[in-house]
Every structure is written in structure tokens, then in C-alpha cells.
Amino acid sequence: MKLTFKKGLVHGLPICLGYLSVSFGFGISAVASGLSVLEATLISATNLTSAGQAAGIEIIAAAGGYIEMALTQLIINLRYALMGISLSQKIDKAYSVPARMVTSFGITDEIFAVAYSQTGQITSLYMLGMILISCLGWTGGTLLGAVAGTVLPVIITGALGIMLYAMFIAIVVPVAKEDKKVLAAVFIAIALSVIFKYLLPFVSAGFAIIICAVVASLLAALIFPIKEEEE
Amino acid sequence: MSLAIYMVVMAGVTYLIRMLPFTLMRKKIKSRFFRSFLYYVPYAVLSAMTFPSIFYSTGNVITAAVGTFTALVLAYYKKPLIVVALCAAASALTVALIIKFV
Known part of the structure; x- marks a missing residue:
């Protein structure tokens, strides 16, 4: 079964919906820490990573150094380097260097997990489809969260501020339990x-x-x- | 400190760490120690980021503690991410409303 662009879109749909909710929490937190709706959305569109972005807005809010920012992103996102190496063993021969350079942007925990679990060789179009729809969910959710953060009353945005952390708990606890x-x-x-x-x-x-x-x-x-x- | 530079540094480092290994690597990492290290990093990062910061995430330690407890219990029973997040927020909001109006 060939891994087509369309198949990438279909496989990316659940990731998109999951991202929509996680990034909603990020949008709320980003606006609460002083960023504008546009800035929060732009960060999501250019980073596509939850923990790295959450640490990033903390550093921006605390006026940390640029080196500190770079090192923090390096450590938090180090796992993507390993995923990229694993994924590079499974791609088809037609997967060009420019295609690698474009689709590497979309190596996330979820996209890696879905792509890596495929039985056939991974094509660049399949990756592209999955990344495009996931990125749409991630950026769109941030936009919605950031807008909600600016229009909802403080008592609600305060409570929503816990969402991003609650999701981190939801990622770690089931693994730590086993x-x-x-x-x-x-x-x-x-x-x-x-x-x-x-x-x-x-x-x-x-x-x-x-x-x-x-x-x-x-x-x-x-x-x-x-x-x-x-x- | 310029926000534009922060954003370029964030996006640049995050992209390079994804792009370089995927584009250049042709071999697997052999070191068992290094692979073990990388296996633990995501969980250590998320844990250090969550605690104790989560207790200050709602602006009130009591509502945050209730939300944290809700999240821990639901996560322990492997509920989906969105369910854990929304229930944590809902329980924090409920306590916040009780504190405000009762």
C-alpha cells in the first residue's frame, strides 16, 4: 500500500484534532504571559512543539538571555534529533535532500510515532500531507486560544491556564505508571x-x-x- | 531584549535540531548510554516544567492544587489528553467560583 499525500492527510487528521486542543492551552498561556495574538500564533507556526514553546514563553516573560533560549530549545527538542535519525532509516529512495529539509520541520512526537509505525517505506508526500494538516491544527488552535485569552473573563482564563500543564501530566503519568x-x-x-x-x-x-x-x-x-x- | 530575536532563536534552533540529523544522518546511534539518555529526556523535561510551576498556573494556589489533583487522577487512568486538560481546568474553575461567590 503506497503512502500517498492523501493518506498523509488522513493519518494526520487525529493529530490535527489533538493539536487543536493542546495549542489552545498554549495560546491562553502565551497571551497571559504578555504576548499578542499574532506573536503567539507566529511562534506556533514556526516551532510546532509544545514543551519547547512553553519554555520559550517562560524565558521571554522573564527576559532571559538569547543563549539561554537557544540552549533550552536544544535540550528540550533533542529528542527530535533521535527521531530524525530513526526516520531517516525508513524513507524511500525518491526522498530527496530538499524534501528532507522541508519535512524535517514536522518531526514531532506524534507525527514521528505515526510515520514510524507504517510498514512500507515512507514517502515525502505522505510526510508532507501529515505535516500540513497537523500544522494547521497546531497554529489554528493557538490562534483560537490566544483570542479566547484576550476576550474571556480573568476567572476563566486563570482556570484555563492549567491546561498545558495538565496535558504534560497526561503525557508523563501513563508512561511512568508502567x-x-x-x-x-x-x-x-x-x-x-x-x-x-x-x-x-x-x-x-x-x-x-x-x-x-x-x-x-x-x-x-x-x-x-x-x-x-x-x- | 527583542521579541523578534527570541522568536528567530527559538524557531532556528528548533528547526536545525530536526533538520540536520534527518538530512545528514545515514547511521544509527550505537551507544546504549546515549540512547537511554535520550529516552528519558522528554519525561524529565515535562516533569521539571510542570512541577512546581503548575501550582502558580491559575493565579491561585488552591484552585491550581485541585486542578493538579484532577489531572493526576485522570492521567493515572489513562484518559485522553483533552479530557485530562479540560477536567483539570473545569475543576479549577469550579473551586475559583466557589471561593468567589460562597
């Missing part, structure tokens, strides 16, 4: 994050996230190296 090694990494990261927040408040948000994530992941990798099949 995999105790992930649970250990999670607890180390949270413990470090709490220490930074209350005992080392002079360390800026971006660097605190980097240090927490790197230290927790290094410790977990040292103590609990993964087996081959857990990739």
Missing part, C-alpha cells in the same frame, strides 16, 4: 525543579529546566540503561 525507570527519572527531575524554585531562585527558568532535565536523564541512563526493545 515504567518504574521513567518514574524514577520523573521524581529526580521534580525534586531538582523544586530545589531550583525555592532554594536557588536566582537561576533563571530556562537554565533550571536544562539542568533538571539533563541531570535527571543522565542519572536515570546511568542507573537504568534501557534495553534494546525499549527504543
Whole structure:
């Protein structure tokens, strides 16, 4: 079964709907932290990543440094490098270098997971279809959330501000429940994050996230190296 | 600090880290340690970003704590992302309304 552009659109539709809701939360948070509707939407259209963007608006709100911004994005999005490497093993021969350069923009957790689970070789048109519709959901949801954030009363936008974090919980908890090694990494990261927040408040948000994530992941990798099949 | 530069740095770094390996790499990463490290990074990042920040996400620690509890319970029972997020917000809003009007 050939992986066509149309098939990419169909496979991307559930991702699009999921993104619509996640990015709605991002739009609310972005406007609450002082960005305009246009700026929030533009960030989503050019980044297409939840955790990186959430950390990004934190750094902007705290007037952090550009190096801090670059390093934070590097660490948070490091997983995409690995996904890109894995995906590069599964693409068809006609997948040109320019096509790689364009479609690499759309390597996200969800798009990677769907593309990688296909049995046939992945075509550039299939990737393009899935990315276009997913990107539409991500950017559109941000726009809606940002507009909602500016027109809804504070008591509602305040409550909606928890959505993005609740989604992070929804991503981590089911995995940590099944995999105790992930649970250990999670607890180390949270413990470090709490220490930074209350005992080392002079360390800026971006660097605190980097240090927490790197230290927790290094410790977990040292103590609990993964087996081959857990990739 | 310029917002335009922040946005260029964000988008630029995020794009390059996706583009370079996908475009240039032809081999698999062999190191078990490095693969383990990369496996844990997303969960460590999300956990560090969520706690304790989530308690300040609604502007009121009590409503945020209720929302967090709701999210943890629903996530434990593997409810979909959107259900977890909306129920967390709804429970936080309910408590906020109770505090305001009761």
C-alpha cells in the first residue's frame, strides 16, 4: 500500500484534532504571559512543539538571555534529533535532500510515532500531507486560544491556564505508571525543579529546566540503561 | 531584549535540531548510554516544567492544587489528553467560583 499525500492527510487528521486542543492551552498561556495574538500564533507556526514553546514563553516573560533560549530549545527538542535519525532509516529512495529539509520541520512526537509505525517505506508526500494538516491544527488552535485569552473573563482564563500543564501530566503519568525507570527519572527531575524554585531562585527558568532535565536523564541512563526493545 | 530575536532563536534552533540529523544522518546511534539518555529526556523535561510551576498556573494556589489533583487522577487512568486538560481546568474553575461567590 503506497503512502500517498492523501493518506498523509488522513493519518494526520487525529493529530490535527489533538493539536487543536493542546495549542489552545498554549495560546491562553502565551497571551497571559504578555504576548499578542499574532506573536503567539507566529511562534506556533514556526516551532510546532509544545514543551519547547512553553519554555520559550517562560524565558521571554522573564527576559532571559538569547543563549539561554537557544540552549533550552536544544535540550528540550533533542529528542527530535533521535527521531530524525530513526526516520531517516525508513524513507524511500525518491526522498530527496530538499524534501528532507522541508519535512524535517514536522518531526514531532506524534507525527514521528505515526510515520514510524507504517510498514512500507515512507514517502515525502505522505510526510508532507501529515505535516500540513497537523500544522494547521497546531497554529489554528493557538490562534483560537490566544483570542479566547484576550476576550474571556480573568476567572476563566486563570482556570484555563492549567491546561498545558495538565496535558504534560497526561503525557508523563501513563508512561511512568508502567515504567518504574521513567518514574524514577520523573521524581529526580521534580525534586531538582523544586530545589531550583525555592532554594536557588536566582537561576533563571530556562537554565533550571536544562539542568533538571539533563541531570535527571543522565542519572536515570546511568542507573537504568534501557534495553534494546525499549527504543 | 527583542521579541523578534527570541522568536528567530527559538524557531532556528528548533528547526536545525530536526533538520540536520534527518538530512545528514545515514547511521544509527550505537551507544546504549546515549540512547537511554535520550529516552528519558522528554519525561524529565515535562516533569521539571510542570512541577512546581503548575501550582502558580491559575493565579491561585488552591484552585491550581485541585486542578493538579484532577489531572493526576485522570492521567493515572489513562484518559485522553483533552479530557485530562479540560477536567483539570473545569475543576479549577469550579473551586475559583466557589471561593468567589460562597
